[in-house]
Amino acid sequence: MKDFSQLRKNLKKDFSGFKSLKVAILGDTSTQFLSQAIRGEGFDAELDLQIWEADFNQIEMQVFNSDSEMYAFQPDIIVLFLSSHKLLNKYNKLKVEQQSSLATREIENIEAIVANISSNSTAKIIYYNYNEIDDAVFGSYATKTETSFLYQLRKLNFELMHIANRTTNFYICDLATIQNQVGKANFFHTSVYISTEMVLSLNVLPLVAQKTVDILSVLNGKLKKCVILDLDNTVWGGIIGDDGIENVQIGSLGIGKAFTEFQYWIKKLKNRGIIVAVCSKNTESIAKEPFEKHPDMVLRLEDISVFIANWENKADNIRDIQRILNIGFDSMVFLDDNPFERNLVRENISGITVPELPEDPAEYLEYLYTLNLFETNSFSDEDKERTKLYQIEAQRTVTKQKFTNEDDFLKSLDMISVVASFTKFNIPRVAQLSQRSNQFNLRTVRYTESDIENLAKSNEYATFAFTLEDKFGDNGLIAVVVLKKNSETDLFIESWFMSCRVLKRGMENFMLNTLTAYAKANGFERIIGEYIPTPKNEIVKNHYQNLGFEQENDFWFLPLKAYKERTNYITLKSHE
Amino acid sequence: MEREQILKDINAIFIDILDNEDIVLTNETTAADVDGWDSLTHIQLVVAFENHFGIRFTTMEIQGWENVGAIVACISSKC
Incomplete structure (x- = not known):
């Protein structure tokens, strides 16, 4: 925020x-800085707000006189800022017997203002409601005492909502x-x-x-219509493909609470007409499973208009979602816990809103509340039916289009990988990754920490741990290879697993270059790989084929003599 | 905090708020010497000092400064 x-x-x-809009600003206190701030904020919302500012404390004079400068200005919007402070000053001067009617009299005054504006102008009114001041004359007992200032102020705020509720051109800016x-x-x-x-x-x-410009933007037709959700660690805790449906975190325990409350928020948005779409790097059937079967899920498949789960680039997938829904990118909000995905989407899809979700899921909601993303200017019964309409539309459209400049994008990332053999520093993470990786895992060998320690000491093995860092941040240790020295000429890939967070970054090519360099330097002649299928690792079925290995029976062979370095945009940073 | 450092810091704040690279403050500088230092920008400056040094001024202090030296002295007494 600026x-x-x-x-x-x-x-x-x-x-x-x-887009130019004429805005009249009237206040009972000095509004000079407020006017500047509003025009300045308008710039960031691509609005050229032409502001006319009344001299201060001229509200009645400008409003009740049809020949006033304000009407001559012909505003599109009139902002009225009657402050709590002046209200308190007014209250202070009242006789005790008048105090209990402060709110009523103010409401009458506001209604008269609204009526006058409506008969002299087509301008919409934005009215700042009253921030609370407790003058502490009664303490908490003020809430039981009609003559207290706090009682009157709150009553006024409540009555203002009544006016807004029944007056088309009257909007409250919620100070x-x-x-x-x-x-x-x-x-x-x-x-x-x-x-x-x-x-x-x-x-x-x-x-x-x-907050004022949010309302102006919405009155001008710029509003959010759709929220696109990542799944793993956004909608639930954990990674469904690795952890399985029984282990993802939702419900009333621990961090699960945060995800459940987040889901309730999304559900409320959906009920108010926001289209909910899913864009997740997952196998579709696995990603849908919690929506169908998990008892604690708040969101169900019928809440989702477009559900895309695959291993393609998220920018491409969001373009597909856009084509299906046929709404502007600037009306979309993308929520994803992963900074890499957020940046990829932000850099490739102009106009889309991508909030920087806090690292801690417990803070997602509190943070999102502050952004006021879903300002609106209407709410109707149609809004509630929207989800269904789009679901049908989504079934019609099955298109995929490739991301056009992926290489350029990868180059721009300035990716760096630190490669190290297993050390006491990385052993816990290597073990954890071996336990958790189900999808990108060629042989699914599980290692405990002591297994890893033994590998590190053994002369029969060469071990590699890879990190990946880019200009947006560090993913930490994300891939592991264990090579077994089968003979003087043959290296066997006993394990190759990687976190799905870094798919499609060229990591596989970079890793293979690293392995072949090691192999050549140590006099080996070929590398042998094996894919052992499991219910979850289908995404690496063609892994060795894609990397140029040749199949013989159940094994894949890569002769080193003819090996050409594989293209990637990752810089090696050696460790030790 | 050293007065010299405070003067340096507030000089940078003046440059930022008044959007004028050429401002060079001394202890004797007054509002009349600096283009754009008026009653409204004064408030911006005051709040910027408060945020930068993590302090609060009293109303009397804000209204009582004769020159930059007085501002520096006031800040120095608070941090």
């Missing part, structure tokens, strides 16, 4: 080509929620208020501006 100085710097930028998020100490800056008559702190201005 701070206020950065938003102000936006003011000097080129707004040409952006109260912003204060809940940041806390009053951050929302209101006393010395700034005393010096300038501004009731919003500089630190909160960007949030208020953003």
Whole structure:
């Protein structure tokens, strides 16, 4: 999020080509910075907001006089900011017997303002509701006391929602929620208020501006219609292909809670008309299993409009989803725990929103709440039926298109792999990977930590552990090969397994280059591989064939003499 | 914190907020010497100092500074 100085710097930028909207801003406190922040925030939303600002405390004068400057400006939007502070000042001056009618009288005033604007203009109204101030005169007893300020303020906020609910052109910008998020100490800056008559702190201005511009964008037709979900470690904890349906984390225990609550959120979005799609690197039948069979899943297949699970590039898959749904990329939100996938999608699909989900799944929801991604300007019965419509549409469309510039993309990643033999530092992770890898695992040999230690010591074996890092971050240790010295000429690949997180990155080619270099340097003449099928490792069925090995009976052979380095874009960084 | 360092830090903040690379502050610099340092940008500067040094000024302090030296002294007394 940009701070206020950065938003102000936006003011000097080129707004040409952006949709222009006329916005009148009226407040009972100083709105100068707010106006600047809103225009600056508009730049990032590609809106050229032409702002007319009333001199402060002129609301009634501008609204009730049909010849006023404000009406002459012919605004598309009128932003009204009557502050809690001024409301408190008003309350302070009331006689005790008038205090209990503060909210009612304010509502009457607001209704009169709305009526006047509606008869003089077609402008839509954005009204800032009241951030709470507790004057602590009654303590918690204020909630039982109609004459207390807090009671009146809350009543006013509630009644405002009634007005919004029945008035088409009246929208509330929910300042109260912003204060809940940041806390009053951050929302209101006393010395700034005393010096300038501004009731919003500089630190909160960007949030208020953003929430205002969110509404403006939506009124202008820019809204999110679809959320695309990754599955493993996004919708549930763990990796379904490796861990199996009985071991993924959802439900009421531990971190499972976080995923369950996340799913409820998605379900609510779906019920309010957001299309839910799935885009996962998985075998389709395995990915669908929890939706069909897991008792704790909140989301079910009927909630998902388009379900894509395969091993293709996610950018391609999202393009397919877009073709099926026929909505703009800028109306899509992609949620994925994996920074690599997020960046791939972000870099290849312009317009799509890809939130930087926090590392800890427990924080997903709290973070997503702050983004206000699903601002809307309507809600109807049709919204609830949308999912079904798109499901039918999805069945019609079965197209796949290849990502066109994959090489360029891989090059741009600046990938680095550290290769090491097994050491006491990487042994625990090597063992873990050997236990967890089910899909990309050629022979599915499981090693314990002490097995790994023995391999490391043995002269009959050569061991390789690979990490992968790119400009976006470090994936850590993601692949392992164990070579057995069968004879002076033959190396046998006893194990080759890899985390599915790094599929399609050219890692296989890089690894084979590493193995052949080792083999040649040590006088070996060929490398022998074997694929042992399991219910889960079908994705590596053609692994050795793809790498140029030749099959004889159940084994795959690679003569080293004729071996040509395989193309990849990963730089070797040797360890030890 | 050393006053010299504080002066350096706030000089950088002035450059950023007022968007003017040429600003060179001394202890004697006043608002009249710096283009764009008006009552509104003053508030931005004050908040930027607060965020940068992790301090809060009182209302009286903000209104009482005669020159940059006074700002530096005030910050120095808080961190």
